[in-house]
Every structure is written in structure tokens, then in C-alpha cells.
Amino acid sequence: MGKFTKKRGIANPEVSTASLPDIIFMLLFFFMVVTVLRDAEIKVNNNVPSATELTKLEKKSLVNYLYMGKPLERFQATYGTKPRLQLGDKFADIAEIPLFLEKHRSMVPENQRPGISSSLRVDGAVTMGIVTDVKTQLRKTGQLKINYSAKKRVD
Amino acid sequence: MSRKRARDRMKQEVNAGSMADIAFLLLIFFLVTTTIDVDKGVLVKLPPWSDEPPPEMKMNSRNVYSVLVNANNELLVRGEPKELRNLRADTKVFIINPRRQENMAEDPRKAIISLKNDRGTSYRTYLEVYNELKAAYSELREEEALRKHGKSFEFLSNEEQGEIRSKIPLVISEAEPTNFGDEG
Numbered sequence: 001m002g003k004f005t006k007k008r009g010i011a012n013p014e015v016s017t018a019s020l021p022d023i024i025f026m027l028l029f030f031f032m033v034v035t036v037l038r039d040a041e042i043k044v045n046n047n048v049p050s051a052t053e054l055t056k057l058e059k060k061s062l063v064n065y066l067y068m069g070k071p072l073e074r075f076q077a078t079y080g081t082k083p084r085l086q087l088g089d090k091f092a093d094i095a096e097i098p099l100f101l102e103k104h105r106s107m108v109p110e111n112q113r114p115g116i117s118s119s120l121r122v123d124g125a126v127t128m129g130i131v132t133d134v135k136t137q138l139r140k141t142g143q144l145k146i147n148y149s150a151k152k153r154v155d
Numbered sequence: 156m157s158r159k160r161a162r163d164r165m166k167q168e169v170n171a172g173s174m175a176d177i178a179f180l181l182l183i184f185f186l187v188t189t190t191i192d193v194d195k196g197v198l199v200k201l202p203p204w205s206d207e208p209p210p211e212m213k214m215n216s217r218n219v220y221s222v223l224v225n226a227n228n229e230l231l232v233r234g235e236p237k238e239l240r241n242l243r244a245d246t247k248v249f250i251i252n253p254r255r256q257e258n259m260a261e262d263p264r265k266a267i268i269s270l271k272n273d274r275g276t277s278y279r280t281y282l283e284v285y286n287e288l289k290a291a292y293s294e295l296r297e298e299e300a301l302r303k304h305g306k307s308f309e310f311l312s313n314e315e316q317g318e319i320r321s322k323i324p325l326v327i328s329e330a331e332p333t334n335f336g337d338e339g
Contacts, residue, residue, distance in 0.1 A: 017172050024178035028185060035189030048196075049279040051286040053293060055198040063194070119194060124279035127226075128272050131281075132332050139204035147196040148282055 036060055040089035044069035049124040050153035057147060062115045064104040066097070068130055069123030083126045085134060094133050098141045117145040197286060202329075217258055218265045220249050224284055226275030226336020239283060246291035250323070263295070263323045270329050275336020285327070292325045299323060 046069050057063050067086040071079040075091075084091050087100045105113060118138060122131055138146060222242075223231040230237045237245065250266045252259040260266035268288055272281050293308075299319050300308040308316065 017175065021174035021178050024175050024182060028178060028182040031182065031185050031189065035185065037189050049282045051197050051282055053197055053286050053289040054195040057194040057196070060194075117198075119196060122278050124277070124282075126278045127274065127336070128276045128278060128281055128332060129274035129334075131278055132274060135201060136204070139201050142203070144201040144203060145198075146201060147194075147198050148285075149194060149196040150282060150286075152195065 040065070040067075040086075042067055042086065043075055043089070043091065044071055044084060044086050045123045045125070046121055047123055047125070048121055048149045048151055051148075051150040052153050054150060054152060055147065057117065057119060059112075059115065062108060062112060063117055063119050063147075064101060065119050065121055066134060067121045068126055068134065070125070083123070083130050085130065094130075094137050097134065097137045101138075101141055101143055115145075116143070117147055118143050119147045119149050121149040197282065197289065199285075214267065215261070215265075218260050219267050219269055220246065220260075221269045221271070222284065222288070224270075224272040224276045224280060226273040228277055228280040230284065239280075239287065242284065242287045243291045243294070246288055247295055250291065250295060264321075266326065268327045270327055272332050273336045274332050274334045276332075288327055289325070292323060295323050296320070 044067050046067055069083055069086075070076075070081055071084055071091070079091055085094060085097075086092065087096060092100065101118070105116065108116060120131070120134070135146070138144070221233055225231070230239060230242065232242070232245070246268070249259050250263050252261075270284065270288065272284075296319050297308045299322065300306060300311055300315075303319070304311060304315060308319065311319070
């Protein structure tokens with residue numbers, strides 16, 4: 001009897017894979033927590049400058065993004081090489097900003113609307129002309145809380 | 156024979172081997188659709204828009220620190236060219252005016268930074284200048300906090316922070332940009 005059981009023990013030296021899903025789930029939850037859903041495909045060059053006086057944007061749902069920069073090479077045939085504004089996932093005109101902001105506003109609960117801020121993700125090589133126009137439009141629309149997106153610089 | 160069947164029944168288990176694959180699939184889905192980048196930036200409050208031109212303000216010129224950036228990304232501060240790397244230190248001296256000079260701010264509360272750029276100024280330069288001006292203020296607040304409370308500004312209570320903020324208020328006024336340079 002004892003001899004019989006011993007033999008079976010040698011024949012099954014399998015590593016248990018039962019805890020493997022748990023490990024993968026842990027990884028999955030880690031990534032779900034530290035990352036954010038990609039909101040749009042960026043169609044402009046978007047190398048933001050670096051700065052030191054940075055504020056972190058707290059609530060992602062209260063932020064809308066305005067991208068500015070030269071269109072990427074594969075869009076240059078259609079959209080030219082001048083710096084363009086991108087709202088959501090398409091190129092847009094400055095006049096379309098109020099509608100874009102309103103669309104975002106309507107998705108935010110009413111009591112949180114004063115906290116809405118706009119993140120301006122502007123390529124460093126862009127000249128101030130388009131940035132000024134966008135800023136003027138934002139002021140006219142009443143969106144006064146803005147954030148110039150920038151990378152951290154250590155000095 | 157009957158003993159064997161009983162053992163088989165006891166070993167009834169759902170095969171969890173493919174669970175890992177399912178979890179991997181989910182993991183890869185999240186890896187593809189998300190980005191890690193944390194969004195940080197320079198926070199700015201824009202002035203409300205009004206259709207009328209702003210009222211003419213009579214300011215004592217000693218309290219105004221005018222910073223002009225032209226289309227070639229050069230700085231003109233109070234009528235004199237300046238290097239970007241000196242801007243922060245000079246702005247601090249202007250606001251605090253440690254030697255009570257006649258041509259600098261009477262009081263940090265009265266100091267006003269006036270920033271004007273050209274439509275052809277590069278955004279990188281603009282943001283660097285803005286950052287330097289903001290840094291000058293935050294350094295002054297930090298020094299004040301250390302001097303008064305012996306603690307860093309960020310560790311002060313809300314009231315203490317507010318007190319220092321009202322003592323050294325951040326006033327950066329942006330004028331309508333000029334339009335001399337090439338936009339591109």
C-alpha cells in the first residue's frame with residue numbers, strides 16, 4: 001500500500017498553475033489603476049515644452065484637451081504644414097471650440113462644472129499666433145481655467 | 156472499481172489553466188488602449204473677455220515690470236534686453252525690492268508683471284518666460300514661508316498659505332500680442 005502511493009507521487013510532479021491567473025489579474029489591476037484610457041488619436045506633432053512650475057490635473061473627467069501643432073507627415077498632403085488645432089480626434093477650426101466645450105460640459109454633472117479646465121497641449125515649435133487665437137476664443141466662451149501642458153524639467 | 160469512481164468524483168475541478176489566458180487577454184487589451192502619461196502643466200487663469208477695451212489705468216511705472224518677447228524670441232525687460240536665465244532672479248529683486256530702490260516695486264502687493272509677446276514668438280519661449288515669472292513668485296512665497304513659519308510653503312495650513320498668497324499676490328497681466336513676426 002505504502003509502496004503504491006509513493007509511486008503515484010513520483011509520476012505527478014506538476015507545478016500548480018492555479019495561482020497564475022491571480023498573478024496576471026494583479027498585473028491587470030495595476031495597469032488599470034496607473035493608466036488612463038486613450039481618448040484620441042493625436043494627428044499633430046505634439047512635443048510639449050518642459051517647465052518647472054507644474055500643477056497636476058486632478059480629475060480627468062473634468063479636463064478637455066486641445067491639441068495644437070503641425071499636422072503629422074501623413075496628414076500634411078490634406079491639411080498642409082501650418083499649425084492646426086485638433087479637437088477630439090479630428091482637425092478643427094477655432095470657431096468650433098464653443099461647441100466642443102459645450103459637448104464636454106453636458107457630460108459633466110452640474111455641481112462639478114465650475115471645476116472644468118482645458119488642457120492646452122501645444123507643440124513647442126508652434127508660434128503664438130494660433131495659441132493666442134485659441135486663448136481669445138476660450139475667453140469669449142467663458143472657459144477661463146486653462147493648463148499649458150508641459151513636461152517636468154529638473155534644474 | 157467502486158473505489159476508483161469515488162476518487163474521481165472527489166477530484167472534480169474546473170480547469171483553471173485557461174483562466175490565465177483570459178486574464179492575459181484582458182491585460183493586453185488594457186495595455187493597448189491606455190496611456191500612462193500623467194497630465195501636468197502650468198496652470199493659468201485667463202481674464203474674462205469683454206468687448207470694450209479695458210479702462211485706461213494710471214499706474215505708477217515703478218510698480219510695473221514689463222516683459223516683452225519679440226518674434227525672434229528675444230526678451231526686452233523694462234526697456235533693456237535681458238537673457239532668459241537672469242529673468243527669474245531679476246524679477247524676484249523687482250518684487251521684493253530689498254534695497255528700497257526708487258525704480259522698483261513699492262510693495263509686493265503693488266507689483267504687476269506685464270507680459271507681452273508677438274504672434275511670431277515660439278510657444279516654447281513663451282512658456283519658458285511664463286514659467287520663470289511664475290517660478291519667481293513661488294520662490295518668494297517659499298522664502299517667506301521658511302522665514303515666517305520655518306516650514307516649506309506646501310506644508311503650511313490653508314490659512315497660512317492664503318496669508319502668504321495675499322502678501323505676495325501673483326499678478327501677471329498679458330497684453331494683446333503684437334503682430335510683426337512671421338507665423339509658421
